Amino acid sequence: MNYGEILITALLSLKSNVLRTALTMLGIIIGIFAVTLILIISQGATSAITSQISSLGTNLLHIQTNKAIPLTFDDANAIRQQIPNIVATDEIVNTSKTVSANGQSNAYQITGVNAAFFNIYDMTLQKGSFFLSDDVIANSTLAVIGSKVSSDLFGTDANPIGQLIQVGNRSFYVVGVLNEKGSSIIGAPDQTIYVPVTTAMNTILGTTTLNSIDVLVETPEQVDLTANQIKQLLLDRHNVVDPTIIKNYAVYTSKELLSTVSNITRILSGVLTGIAGISLLVGGIGIMNIMLVTVTERIKEIGLLKAIGAKRSNILTQFLIESVTLTVSGGLIGTILGIGVGTILSHLLKVPFLLPITSIVFSTVISIIIGLVFGIYPAQRAARMNPIEALRYE
Amino acid sequence: MKNKTAPLISLQNIVKEYQTGDTVFQALKGINLDIYQGEFVAIMGPSGSGKSTTMHIIGALDVPTSGTYLLNNTNVTRYTEDQLAEIRNKEIGFVFQSFNLLPRTTVLKNVERPMMYGNVPVEDREPRAMEMLKLVNLEDKAKSMSNHISGGQIQRVAIARALVMNPSLLLADEPTGNLDSATSHQIMSFFQDLNKQGRTIILITHEPDIAAYANRIIHIKDGLIVTDEINHNVTKAIQK
Ligand SMILES: Nc1ncnc2c1ncn2[C@@H]1O[C@H](COP(=O)(O)OP(=O)(O)OP(=O)(O)O)[C@@H](O)[C@H]1O
Numbered sequence: 196m197n198y199g200e201i202l203i204t205a206l207l208s209l210k211s212n213v214l215r216t217a218l219t220m221l222g223i224i225i226g227i228f229a230v231t232l233i234l235i236i237s238q239g240a241t242s243a244i245t246s247q248i249s250s251l252g253t254n255l256l257h258i259q260t261n262k263a264i265p266l267t268f269d270d271a272n273a274i275r276q277q278i279p280n281i282v283a284t285d286e287i288v289n290t291s292k293t294v295s296a297n298g299q300s301n302a303y304q305i306t307g308v309n310a311a312f313f314n315i316y317d318m319t320l321q322k323g324s325f326f327l328s329d330d331v332i333a334n335s336t337l338a339v340i341g342s343k344v345s346s347d348l349f350g351t352d353a354n355p356i357g358q359l360i361q362v363g364n365r366s367f368y369v370v371g372v373l374n375e376k377g378s379s380i381i382g383a384p385d386q387t388i389y390v391p392v393t394t395a396m397n398t399i400l401g402t403t404t405l406n407s408i409d410v411l412v413e414t415p416e417q418v419d420l421t422a423n424q425i426k427q428l429l430l431d432r433h434n435v436v437d438p439t440i441i442k443n444y445a446v447y448t449s450k451e452l453l454s455t456v457s458n459i460t461r462i463l464s465g466v467l468t469g470i471a472g473i474s475l476l477v478g479g480i481g482i483m484n485i486m487l488v489t490v491t492e493r494i495k496e497i498g499l500l501k502a503i504g505a506k507r508s509n510i511l512t513q514f515l516i517e518s519v520t521l522t523v524s525g526g527l528i529g530t531i532l533g534i535g536v537g538t539i540l541s542h543l544l545k546v547p548f549l550l551p552i553t554s555i556v557f558s559t560v561i562s563i564i565i566g567l568v569f570g571i572y573p574a575q576r577a578a579r580m581n582p583i584e585a586l587r588y589e
Numbered sequence: 590m591k592n593k594t595a596p597l598i599s600l601q602n603i604v605k606e607y608q609t610g611d612t613v614f615q616a617l618k619g620i621n622l623d624i625y626q627g628e629f630v631a632i633m634g635p636s637g638s639g640k641s642t643t644m645h646i647i648g649a650l651d652v653p654t655s656g657t658y659l660l661n662n663t664n665v666t667r668y669t670e671d672q673l674a675e676i677r678n679k680e681i682g683f684v685f686q687s688f689n690l691l692p693r694t695t696v697l698k699n700v701e702r703p704m705m706y707g708n709v710p711v712e713d714r715e716p717r718a719m720e721m722l723k724l725v726n727l728e729d730k731a732k733s734m735s736n737h738i739s740g741g742q743i744q745r746v747a748i749a750r751a752l753v754m755n756p757s758l759l760l761a762d763e764p765t766g767n768l769d770s771a772t773s774h775q776i777m778s779f780f781q782d783l784n785k786q787g788r789t790i791i792l793i794t795h796e797p798d799i800a801a802y803a804n805r806i807i808h809i810k811d812g813l814i815v816t817d818e819i820n821h822n823v824t825k826a827i828q829k
């Protein structure tokens with residue numbers, strides 16, 4: 196038997212009923228389209244987030260607060276004094292407040308930081324200057340604002356340096372405007388107002404608890420050891436003995452953050468792939484249905500083929516190739532559509548577009564499997580047909 | 590007509606029963622028939638008498654309920670599906686009354702198809718198919734789609750296809766049933782030529798003037814052979 200010839204025969208018979216062929220393939224097209232698109236977007240997003248995290252440096256530790264162990268300034272000081280190999284630390288609090296200035300009013304993220312923050316996160320200024328360590332110690336009412344905050348409140352041309360902004364019932368002097376940075380894993384700096392952490396805690400929030408402490412370590416190799424030392428120090432300082440709290444208490448490293456992110460995208464694409472899978476299942480049942488119809492329509496033809504010497508295996512192969520041709524064509528169309536829409540969407544979402552080679556291979560394999568699985572029953576029915584009954588069928 | 594050699598076909602007490610619900614219907618009630626290499630046999634009989642059933646058994650499309658069928662001295666009664674398919678492919682050529690050609694493909698591909706199942710090398714198929722089409726004077730229609738040719742041409746393509754594997758036996762079940770009289774006689778002269786070249790032909794027909802082309806005429810009634818005679822008055826084909 197010549198498979199090329201059977202393939203041509205299969206294509207011809209599919210061509211003979213274009214509309215039906217197209218409708219039959221729809222389920223497969225949608226399923227494969229969804230799978231391809233999901234893979235493109237999640238790959239792009241993962242790579243974008245990964246490069247953001249990596250750009251922060253793999254020698255950054257992120258200590259998150261925990262209800263059982265509220266982080267304080269004293270903790271930050273203890274870390275600074277007792278843990279070796281630390282380059283810089285930064286205490287952070289976060290809140291959101293309505294901010295008004297220049298007759299404009301808007302809600303923004305207010306982040307209290309110390310002077311090291313701008314250095315740790317590679318922030319750059321388009322105007323003015325950062326506040327300094329002394330300003331933080333002094334509880335100064337100074338603010339460094341994101342580019343979007345600046346343009347929202349003061350317009351694009353005006354110079355906000357030295358202007359006052361009202362945060363809650365407190366006024367802050369704008370000392371610096373940041374360059375545009377785009378949103379990233381650390382938030383949306385363009386839409387954030389940075390104030391000294393002391394001022395934020397004492398006058399805006401009225402709290403003694405930090406949200407987090409960032410620790411910059413000398414080399415990436417020291418990160419894991421330092422993370423453990425800090426964890427132990429904090430547990431000791433807060434006299435924690437409850438083993439479940441100890442177990443759940445984590446000091447995040449950039450590396451761990453990366454794996455958390457990829458876990459989240461994995462779960463997300465898992466769910467979406469599940470939905471795509473259902474579409475493929477429905478598509479497969481559609482294929483089976485149409486193949487059963489095709490077999491019935493061609494009973495006489497099958498009888499004739501048997502009369503001229505077709506064996507069961509010949510008939511089986513012919514119909515299997517036909518159903519696989521259906522699903523693979525559907526899969527190809529879905530892949531092409533997925534890549535097309537994926538290109539546009541990655542552009543809109545500003546994530547890098549990566550050609551999903553694995554997804555193309557995966558889709559093709561899945562299409563072939565669906566064609567075989569759902570084509571085998573109709574094909575067997577055709578193959579097992581009694582030649583006389585088939586020839587007599589009206 | 591009888592040769593000293595063994596018959597090409599030997600039906601021995603062939604019975605075919607069909608079960609419909611609780612009732613069993615005997616379509617063939619014990620057919621005994623020897624056909625020799627080179628014969629041209631016409632089978633006649635009323636509708637429902639068992640002509641097609643007999644031909645299906647001879648053509649390895651069906652197996653008898655009881656009795657023995659020797660083809661080329663081999664008992665094929667207990668052959669498996671795939672063995673029967675091989676017999677149909679290599680030993681037998683069929684021409685039916687209708688639905689002879691595969692739709693959606695060309696005349697040439699139709700003639701080539703048995704060679705695909707018979708594992709004939711790809712490069713040999715087209716020349717051999719063209720040779721057969723030449724034999725039935727249809728080489729100019731080789732590239733036509735099978736539904737774009739006339740009824741008489743369809744039957745000639747079917748004959749070409751039936752001959753392409755060079756079978757020992759050509760079976761035709763009312764091959765002229767759908768044709769006008771002139772075309773029928775043209776087809777019959779083809780069969781006669783083929784027979785003169787040494788091919789064994791068994792033909793089913795209702796019409797005496799069609800049967801008259803054969804050398805031997807068998808009458809079947811109610812599943813039994815009633816007469817089996819040599820035709821002393823063979824119609825001579827008009828010379829082309
Ligand atoms: N699958 C079947 N089930 C039950 N009865 C059948 C079946 N096939 C054939 N028969 C019966 O067997 C008998 C012989 O049928 P067959 O087709 O051989 O007749 P025939 O001589 O070829 O008739 P015709 O000239 O009309 O073609 C008929 O009575 C028919 O009804």
Ligand SMILES: [Mg+2]
Pocket residue numbers: 640641642762
């Ligand atoms: Mg009949």
